[in-house]
Amino acid sequence: MNYKYTQQFRQALVEWFNREKRDLPWRQTTEPYHIWVSEVMLQQTRVDTVIPYYNRFIERFPTAETLAYAPEQELLKMWEGLGYYSRARNLQAGVREVVETYNSVVPDNRADISKLKGVGPYTAGAILSIAYGKPEHAVDGNVMRVLSRVLHIKEDIALPKTRKVFEEAVDFLIDPENASSFNQGLMELGALICTPTSPKCLLCPVRDYCIAFEAGDAAQLPIKTKKIKMKQLELDVAVIQNTEGHYLLEQRPAEGLLANMWQFPMVERNKESIDEKYNVAIEAKKPLMQFKHVFSHLTWHIDSYSATVKETGVLGEHVQWFTKEQIAQLPMPVPMLKIWSQVDV
DNA sequence: AAGGCGGGGAA
């Protein structure tokens, strides 16, 4: 690599991190399982969002053993609102594997830790460096942004193969004596100083070693190509109450979007009917709320209403009646929680 | 290599 500031960069970054780092719950420990939980929660998720989830999760599942065989519904309830729910399922599968195969000790090498469910190249490096102090790369979006500027790398970070360029850069730059602070320093710098728009270069501890700053085009990096348009789905959602005051809910399929989570009866508008799909005859419909819920790849346009039913036919396999107390225990996606909050129970 | 997979904060 043609970069002449490696030593200065390392020292400036590590010293800045140790001086300015935020006080975050997962920085109170190097316990590998706790670091693992935090890193999975932080995937595609902001620090401020994760903090309360992490605290509740560690309180409920303080050790790998306590998580390994917890009921999935309770696990999903702990994850409710955090999104990307397969992360929770994969984390539990990985933790169970550690308990059963590695005597509850999280592996301390990339080959073994990478075999665990839900542990990709980034998470592997994060756990190895933060929990074990190993000089392993942990390249996330922050790191690619920071290093694209510092090293003036102009490859398209939207392409999967580009990650390798940055992994090799970190392998070259990383401070082997301070791997944890180095990796976290890169990410902290990306979060606080070297931000996507309007980077705070005048406050940057490595400004003197940043090629993009010298070239004056830091704000134009990294290069990232555009992405695709989203699909739209128009849905009618019915909160249906029977004569005993119970509510009808349906569990989503075990695979795909919002897997295994619970929702109120839902049909694609003008394509299906609640009555036919759920085998109920609803009456006394009252409008609740209309809103849009945006996923990463899809938008739901929801029209919701409440209704009552006198009698039903045979219910589908994943459909059943619940009391409002039971509903409070079910993992539900945010749009359903939003509708439920409008029902005066 | 491309697409599926949540939800929310910031500009």
Add this chain to the structure above:
DNA sequence: TTCCCAGCCTT
């Protein structure tokens, strides 16, 4: 609106 966040899995 648009971006994108301490990414991973499947195809």
